[in-house]
Amino acid sequence: MNSDTSILQLFLQASHLVQIVxxxxxxxxxxxxxxxxxRTAFLKKTKKNTENFEERFWSGIELSSLFKEAQIKKDKIQGSEKIFYAGFKEYARLHxxxxxxxxxxLExxxxxxxxxxxKEVDALENNLPFLATVGSISPYIGLFGTVWGIMHSFIALGSVKQATLSMVAPGIAEALVATAMGLFAAIPAVxxxxxxxxxxxxxxxxxxxFMEEFSSILHRQSSLNTEE
Incomplete structure (x- = not known):
């Protein structure tokens, strides 16, 4: 094998199954x-929106006014604002x-x-199981390609009378690329x-x-209305 052999050359020289792997x-x-x-961009945006909403929530604004603002853009809200909207809407209806x-x-x-x-938690966790799956199976997929490639190389040696390192080295190198690619996929995913x-x-x-604090506010509001 030449010292300037590239990964692309190793890929092209590998068996079809190893290429598929x-x-x-x-x-x-x-x-x-x-x-x-x-996911990184989505979580960053969600956290920022949640912090901005809660800052406005605790600014002293009337809950009814905050609800009207959320109602205008209800298809675009997320996070704590979405939870607030659902809770206050149901509270107003039941009240x-x-x-x-x-x-x-309150119940x-x-x-x-x-x-x-x-629903909001499901949105946060969307596609994360895929990363866990990739991190778990990629090394094994790469190992399968390596084992198959090495086995293929040794089987080829059976057809020659004199085996040398130069004959088996390219096949083993091709196979080991599969393991390297498996780790390359798995490590960032994990x-x-x-x-x-x-x-x-x-x-x-x-x-x-936020839900606990908002529930406490509504509980106090309900108590005051009952006393009245």
């Missing part, structure tokens, strides 16, 4: 980086028909927020899966804290 790993790597870039039963109103409001919370999962957990905590 390499192409599969390349595709997994490309899709992984697409998910990583998209009009069951204002004498605050516990029922229905909490249920509406929980449903919205679940690293960013852990990093993005940590970010998701922090945003989920923001959602949960």
């Amino acid at each position: 390499m192409l599969l790993l390349l595709a997994l790597s490309i899709f992984s980086w697409t998910v990583i870039i998209q 009009r028909t069951h204002n004498k039963n605050p516990e029922y109103v 229905g409001t909490t249920r509406a927020m929980r449903i919205s919370y679940s 690293m960013f899966y852990n990093r993005l999962t940590n970010k998701v957990s922090k945003i989920e905590h923001l959602y949960e804290t």
Whole structure:
């Protein structure tokens, strides 16, 4: 094997099955980086929107005014604002028909927020399992290609009378490229899966804290209305 042999040459010289393995790993790597870039941008935007909304929420603005603002752009809101919109909408609806039963109103409001919370969490976790899958299976796919390539090289040696290192080295090098590509796909996927999962957990905590605080506000509001 010449010292200037490139990965492309190794790919072209590999067996068809090893080539398929390499192409599969390349595709997994490309899709992984697409998910990583998209999810990183999405989570950054979501956290920023959530912090901006909560800052406005605690600024002293009337909840009804905040709800009207969210209602105007309801197809574009996300995160805590979406949870607030779902909760306040249900609270207003139930309060009009069951204002004498605050516990029922709060129970229905909490249920509406929980449903919205679940949908928002699903949006945060979208495609993250794909990264976990790539991180788990890519090394094994690469190892399969390596084993197959080495086996193919040794089988070819059976047809010659005198085997030399120069005869088997190219085949082994071709096969080892599959392992390298498997690691190349797996390592970033695992690293960013852990990093993005940590970010998701922090945003989920923001959602949960907001729901508890908003529920407390509505509970106090319901108590005041009942006393009146």
